[in-house]
Amino acid sequence: MNRAMLLLLGIAGGFLLALGALRLGLLEDAGVPVPGAFDEATQAAAGDDDDGQDDDDDDDDAVPQRVVVAAGRRYVRLDDAEQALAGVASERLGTTMLSPERQVVGIVADDLVLAAQQAALTLARERRDAQAATLAVVRERLARLRGLAGQGQLGAAREIAELELAARRERERALQLAEHVAQAEQVLATQWGGELVARTAPGSALAAALASGETALVTFALGAAGEPPAGVAVGIDGVREQARAARVVAPAPAVLAGSNRASWHAVVAAPALRHGMHVDVWAETAHEPLEGVLLPDGAVVWHGGRRWYFVQREAALFERVALPAQPPGLAAAFLPASAAGDARVVTRGAQTLLAEEFRGAIPDEDDD
């Protein structure tokens, strides 16, 4: 076997050993850089250049770090040019006094029924009183006769018996009439509530107003039992601007059987309303007007189960602040004056700032 063949066999053997080592990954384990004519082609899986990372993220490397932590607080930092490019705008929002309202549906009560029941009650009372007077007279006569009988005057016993019988009859009648009064009072109390009944007693101003037809009685359910809503307005067709101011006059028994909300009676000057109509009722949910600002939609962002807004603390620093608990009945997010202060609230671009702060949560959409 000549030298050439020996050398050739040696080379072939060497290659076979190298192949085997490659298969077993021994070369790489030993830290030997594995050559390959097309090694570069396989770098496609990791990226186009040689910095060992995905070229997709090379673009992100150009993005500056914009979240800063100072004194335990996180800020997003954007310079003027970045703010202009991202369209981030902030302003000092002037505070106003707000009366949050809730809108519910009320029913125009049939005040004629109330009036009739009041009249019936009055009649029953008068009859009861009259009966009481009659009974009193009978008892007085009976007492006099008993006195005469005690003095031994003849004929008094039969009169006494008759009077006692009459007294019993009158007492029974008085009791019946008292029962009628109690029933009438109960019906009124059950249907209308005691306070309304008292305030719409015959001859009262309220009763007269209702009777005139110029005033309507509206019953609605709102919130929990307790203090009545401060301001109420009533309207039809759901147009708040056309609603009329109403006045809560008394609590009401439950209007909606399935509701857990307290019910109230209110009166409103609205001759067009007819009993049985369903009307819109706007009721203020806070007794004292609230001082603060209503934040525009673009200023509020949701994250982690809460609502937030951004405040521009310095020219280039923005801080995310949690929105406080919201009073019910407001059409937009509310910031009390104590929180708003003199702060510049971000009114446009809040979502951009949120995304910048949580840049790590932005998914790599091309990873599939």
Next chain:
Amino acid sequence: MLSQLVRFSIERRAVVLTLAVALIAYGLVRLGDAGLDIFPEFAPKLVVVQTEAPGFTAEQVEARVTQPLEAALGGLVDLAYVSSESIQGLSIVTLVFDEHSDTYRNRAQVAERLAGARARLPAAAHEPVIAPLASSSATVRTIGLTVSDDDLMRLRDITETVVVPRLLGVAGVADVNVFGGVERALVVAPDVNALARHRLGLDELAAAVARAAARPGLGVVENASQQIAITASGDELDPQRLGSAIVRARGLERVRVEDVADVAWGGLPRISAAQIMGRPAVVMMVIGQLGANTLTVSNALEQALADLAPVLAQQEVTLHGELFVPARYITTAIGEIARHLLVGGTLVLLVLLVGLYDWRTALISALAIPLSLLAAVVVLVESGVNLNVLVIGGLAIALGEVVDDAIIDTENIYRRLRTALPGTSFEEVALSASLEVRGSVVYATFIVALVFVPLLLLGGVSGRLFAPLGLAYILAVIASLVVAVTVTPALCVALLAGRSGQRAEAPVFRAINPWYGRAVAALARRPGVALAASAACALAVVIIMPGFGARFLPDLREGHFIVHTTALPGTSLDESLRMGGNVTRAFLAIDGVRSVSQWAGRAERGADTYGSHYSEYEVALEPMSGPRQQAVLEALREVLASHAGWSFEANTFLTERIDETISGYTAPVVVNLFGRDLEALDRTGAEIAALAARVPGARNVRLRAAHTTPNVSIALDPGRLARHGVSAADALAAVEAAYAGHELGEIHRGNRRVPVTMMLPPATRARVEALAGLVVARHAAGAVTLGDVATIRQTAGRYNVLHRDGQRLQVVTAEVAGRDLGSFLDELRERVLAEIAFDEGMHAEFTGAAVEQASARRELVLHALVCTVGVLLLILMAVGRLRYLLLILFNLPFSLLGGVLAVMLGGGVVSVGSIVGFVTLFGITVRNSIMLVSHYDHLVRVEGEPWHLDTVLRGARERLPAILMTALVTALAMLPLTIDSDNPGREIMGPMAAIIVGGLVSSTLLNLLVMPALLHRYGRFAAGQGR
């Protein structure tokens, strides 16, 4: 066999030449018919099933849509794996099949299974749809529409009824993805207060609307003679008619729809939005069919748009027909290559004329170019390989190679004819001259072909992309070999016969020869100098090359950029457009930017299934050079980096398509965590992410499926439901009707189907607080609201839920810096398994680009090693002695030095194209070295010359024309590509050509000066000692 072939060709030269003419004609015809595309089909075999589920959260989609579909689609033939993603309102199930499976059978299987799967899906989910069969390049054209009054509903109507049907009618169009606009619907927006006033519930309103919209089939009247269809008229529904429908009639009371709701033409909830130059718009991506020819389809679309233009103009709609036209790049690239072929071919002809000094000889050599290239084209086209930029690039590279064989053959015949004895048969001279060089040429051709074989064996997307290039090159050089042994000898005899006494040496060689002889003699007397020079060059190559950067493809100058931006999930479409508008204005301020369009969200059946937080931009440029395009790209990236609140990418379309397809994992390290419980997966995933961040070298650790999207949670209280007498189903049905939109019927306007839907007004739906007041039931005593029966609170929800092979999946990705991927992965695996407690049923898989890369590299190296052994054996067989093999190998780095210097001058980055250049250079060097050794062997063994300096000089001078001409021809053929190589069409081949041109300088010096000197010192040629 070869000698018989050459002899046959000479004797039957008429037949051979006729066949050659026929081949040229047929090749031209096939070339004319062949489709032209950008890249070969490189996407893996997959089928995507999308199912719309409007209003469903990601978790609901996963449980009610994705899981039933996965169950139905399992176990298909050739199925490799199934992955899925469930996002809000959409389920995407991706079935990946084996690379060698049949695409159509795969789709047929999936369609069969889907037919039975529909019954398992909720009624609110739409029909599952298989995404159309599209080409790898996907987009054939992007066009847009804007309208003067910015009425997006009208614009969408026009898009759906006029434009899309016309575009779908173009042959080769698979689908049209529409973004933006507002889909028209007849919307019934209930007034909840009016409903309450009238003591009506949403269900009663919905029932009334459904009754009003119902249009049943009416049947036929049939008698003994005829069947007469019954039709109704006067029942066309519009807002007025629908508004007058009765909801409740009781006594004299009539409550109509319009009393409790607003009825008007409105829009369905959007899943996408678009703008062009900052104006609201509709953008359409036209998707090409698999195998469709991009250029042909694009031209047909151009015609279709021209037909539509007047119709659109009438309706005051502006057509933006050229937001993105990939075919432009094909035209530019093909044009560049064609120019290169023309210029290069002309230069080749000039060199042949100067070098051979005979127009017939030059013509014979030049004819090898069209013959070889057209033969390769015929084989490729008949094999079903479409012509694309890479295939044509392979042929362009081969331009210099294919003519070399003919030059060597023709030059040798010409030289032998000059020195032939009078009376010698011309055919015999041609035969012997041809056979003299044939063996070496055959070996050299096979060596070059063998070096390209690893490219053909490359797996995955890389292989699909570059194998056609390698195949084209190999076919071309093999065709040139066949031409050299058949047509060239035949042509030589046909054109040169009878002119034996009239051949003179070319003046240029007459002038060079004395100088060359002196140079060779001087170096031959000092072989140490040659040896030292060769060693020094080898050292230089070994030192310089490892410092080169590497990339898969160079930046392609397509004249167009695709920009992606991804904001935080939960970002609305309007906010995405607002942010996009910011950068659009900034982009338009960059010099050279012609147009900018943006779409946000996703389209139905679209390949990009992202949420409203995702946007894509098409940035079209004015015609400009490659360096200017790069400057624009950098300016775009600067703008994007300056805009807060998103991650972004900016690239050319093709680079992006390849990047999207080529890497199953874009991150180097990927930990796939499989399990059953989503919360447990998130928790454990977060622990793994935290641990990974602590492993030395970790960078940019991310948890893929994170809780990041805002949700509103409605927690129904069973006790409160019972107290109010409301069922959970009724409560949720009311929410669906109010927020998701409840389709109650349909009407038809012309050929357009318009849904009738009930949905709360946008202003009400915009406020989360309004949910509590939503009436879910009504009793005689009053209304029950959602707030009465449920606790409503804001939470953080999932953006998506991932699956792999039916298992829930959480993914942690990481990058590595400052250490090798392998050791990082090992350490991470060890620590995770030791420190993380996995719940029952949970397991982790460690993979990523590191694993894929190592596997791919091993395969490549294996193939390369096998081919290297083959190449060495072939060289040994060609030169006959081991010492000559070693000499050739020792001097190879010298020849590569020029190419290495060319890479350095070009920026020091090596791409796959560059490697092709080095391989070509290797082939040329080896061939010339073999030719030299063979010639010396012939002189000594056949012609009886003694082996001394004179023989060395004689052989070198005799080989000088062939070596110099082949080098010049190849270099000049490549030269046009090296000029402005960073320009459209030359990006891949420019660096390749620069390496070839630079390398040919050193290679030629090697073969002309160094090899003769070293062969004089170390060569052992002797008479009788043949190969």
